Amino acid sequence: MSYQALYRVWRPQRFDEIVGQQVVTQTLKNAIITKQISHAYLFAGPRGTGKTSAAKIFAKAINCHHRQDGEPCNECEICRAITNGQLGDVIEIDAASNNGVEEIRDIRDKAKYAPTQADYKVYIIDEVHMLSTGAFNALLKTLEEPPANVIFILATTEPHKIPLTIISRVQRFDFRRISAQDAFERMQYILDQKHVDYENDALWVIANAAEGGMRDALSILDQVLSFSDNQVKLDDALLVTGSVTKQLLKKYFDETTSHQSAAALHTMKEILDQGKDGQRFIEDLISFIRDVLLYQESPQLVNVAGSGLKEADFQQLSQAASADELYQMIDELNEIQEEMRFTTHPDVYLEVLTVKLSQIKPQDNKTSASDPRLNQTIGQLQQEIQQLQAAIAGLRQTGSGSASRIVRRAGSNTGNKIQPKMTVKLDRVYPILEHATKQNLRGLQEIWGDLLNMLDTPQRALINTSQPVAASPQGVVVSFDSSFLLQRANSGSLAADMEAGLQRLSGNEMRVAFVPMDQWPKIRHNYLVEHGYLNQGKTGTDKKDSSAQSAPATPVKTDPLVDKAKQMFGDLVKIEDN
Template sequence: MSYQALYRVWRPQRFDELVGQQVVTQTLKNAIVTHQISHAYLFAGPRGTGKTSAAKIFAKAINCHHLKDGEPCNECAICKAITHGQLNDVIEIDAASNNGVEEIRDIRDKAKYAPTQADYKVYIIDEVHMLSTGAFNALLKTLEEPPANVVFILATTEPHKIPLTIISRVQCFDFRRISAQDAYERMKYILDQKQVQYEEKALWVIANAAEGGMRDALSILDQVLSFSDNQVQLKDALTVTGSVTKQLLEKYFFEVTAHKSADALNTMKDILNAGKDGQRFIEDLISFIRDVLLYQESPQLIMVESTGLTDEDFQKMSAAAPATVLYQMIDALNGIQEEMRFTTHPDVYLEVLTVKLGQIDDQPAPATTPVPAKQPQSTGADQQTIAQLEATVKQLQATVSQLQAAPPTAAAAKPVKQPSQPRVQQRNVEVKLSQINPVLGKATRRDLVEIQGLWQELLSKLSVPQRSLLHVSKPVAASTGGVIVAFDYAFLFQQAMDDSALLSSMEQGLQELTGTERKVVFVPKDKWPQIRREYIRDHGLDKRQPANEAPAPTPASQQESAKVASDDQQSPATGDSTGPADPVSKAEELFGSEIVKVEDN
């Protein structure tokens, strides 16, 4: 018989053999024991976590007549036939290659027939998210009203691609990633059964490289066994996975934290010359620094034996760099890792990264430098300056004493002016006129009314913190290309200006609601009237009068005209000198003469 891969030979045949899925297996076993078997299940989770294996074990368990605590016996004819894939009543379908409507209709038609040998006919549809929309619609009716003695088990790695109408008709089970500890124990058990020699550190390297997939771990283990002539050694595991030895990482870490960039560059070149992948080097270094950071916080948070280092090594590394430096190192590594995905010269990025890491220093260190150390060397001029300052301080202290002894009448008037301080602070708020003026240039009443009508619906699309921030704001002007939102309080305006995610969410929500792209601009409410008046004045919108109009407008009419022009103008280009400038005429034109009432104040 030809050679079979480890993940096929050691495929779980019982619920107890599934690694790292205790919650799922216990729930399925209880459902079988209590005869509460549903007609459809959805197994979702990352690759290599046991979804298809669990589906086959479940198919055996519900058809086995010799159950033991919800586990199949694996000895009867039904169990053996399902294990070897020879039972016609258990049909396994790959949705990636059978994703059409006709294939699903064929399943729907054949599902009506009773099982021939087993008690239940089981359909296992793997990678179900690959089905087309029409295929999902064809499957929907069968899941809604399934025939008797038929069970559907859907497996997928991308549950978000499955329609909600399907998910609402199945029982969902989430398969989690396999921890490195569980993968290590499983590989150790398999190698013990095969009587193969291994190094435990090599198994930890493989478990970490598998990234949560048991099948990936066994595939890597298979490669290592082939590479090292049926042995598992640390150096071979590092070679196959492309990982970096802990000793080299430790040396590199000490060199960059000691600001020895030249030595660190040589170490990095040795790592690359050994055939290590640059992307893998950064991933290993991030994991390495993360272990040091956790050890600083609490040594119990990590398993030291799984890292290939000792407690003494971690104690030295924890003392070599404080947490603030480690945070900066991780940020630098994440940035370089993102940039390296699009380059063909990773060695250049790694060299820049090494120099950058070597220049990171603890930020609070400069504050600890003692300033008074040079005072004994002060000159005569410095001493004269110090004497003058001391005399000034004494004079100020005497003045303060006199003010404290003065009658309270003079001091009582001062608190009245304190409420004006926040307004002074608000004047320092930066308003982006370069973004506001283009919106005002094309602002219309119709656009503003439209945005006001959609305001609550727009807020419902935002997160709870974003809605709370916009609770004290409202749109004050709008055009086809932008919206101006005024905030009641300056500090909330400043907080909104610093939140780029809020701007993106609002602009995306406006595009979904209106169908057009609109730029959102924030202004403080107390500055909005001044901004609007200055725009009207600068663009001459308050001087549009008919040539035959003799009397000059009153200040009140100028303000009203400015307000109407600000809110209702179509464009500065359309407001020429021949257009209507009388506020009454403009109001009648916009709102109709029936509802306009003129009062002489």
């Protein structure tokens, strides 16, 4: 038999063998034990964290007649057939290559038929976010009214690309990244079972290089085994992963924090001459500085044994730079990392980085005070303090009445500076009001909750106190109770994100306009006046009165102003007789 990769040979066959996903696996096992099985599941998480493996184990467990505590026996005919991919009732589909409407319609048609061998027919759709819009719509009907004995398991690395209508009809499980500790222990177990010699430091290098993916860790381990003739050594792991030894990182860190730029440049050149990858060097250095920063805060937070250094090394490193210097170093590393993504000359960026890191010094409060903008702000505050002090002196001399007027006058001067007048973008509001109707407003209110769920957490917090007050096919007017929140909304990307969400939900391009709640009645009134609805109302009233004198039995005509207001704003309109 041909050689099989480690991640295939050691693929989990039981829930207990899935690494680092105890919450997910325990929930699935309990659902099987209590027979509370849903018709559709969504497994979301980074690559190589066990999503597809969990789906296959779940398919075996619900169809196994000899399961124990929610785990499949892996011995019966059904379990072996699913493990080998030979059971026709468990269908695994790659949505990346089968993302059209016809493929999903074929699934929908075949799902109506009962399973032939197993108790449940299971469809595992991997990378489901790659489906087209039409394919999602075809799948939606099946998820909404699923056939009996059919279960859908959707797996994805990008759940934000899946329509909310799909997510609302499935049970979602989020798979987290595998910790370096869990990956290290799993590799130890596999190598012990294979009777292969290894160095613990080498496994830590591989675990950190995998970046949370168990499959990636086993793939790198496979490479190291091939490179080092069925052994796992530290030097070989460093070469295969392109990582930098901890001693070289420590030396580079010591030289930059002691401002020895020439020595640091020489060390950096030595690192590159060994064939180390520039991007990997940046990542390793960020991780190294992060460990030093955590050790400064609390030594218990750092796994010294897995870092490749000693306790004495960390004690010395934590004294080499302050937390403020470490923050600046991480900022510089992140900036250079972004700039290096598309360059073919990483050595140039690394040389500039080395000089910058060597020149970092603790921030001085005196230097920050030399900022002209800060000096201007301080001057304004000092002037306001002088005005308040003058008001207090006036209070003592002239009594409470006259001094209170001074205080109010001083307060009004400062208030004008602190609270600028809000301007409303009427060029965005009026085109929406032109075609606004009550029906459109009600339709928008029905999807308002879905729209908020599409925004990120800060945006939802910002728009939490707002509400839609008018809507048309072309857009929506949203009122804010707080002028501060309205100012924040106008200065950010909230309007653009809401417009994108509305287009996704409704299929139409819609504009979003923000208004302050206290000014909304005046804006609405001014629109009616400027567009002639108020004049029409007066004319209609005059005609109504004159006709009433000549023909009392004539039915009273409705006021066009009231009709237009009701059409646009619905229940928000209140009619009062003056």
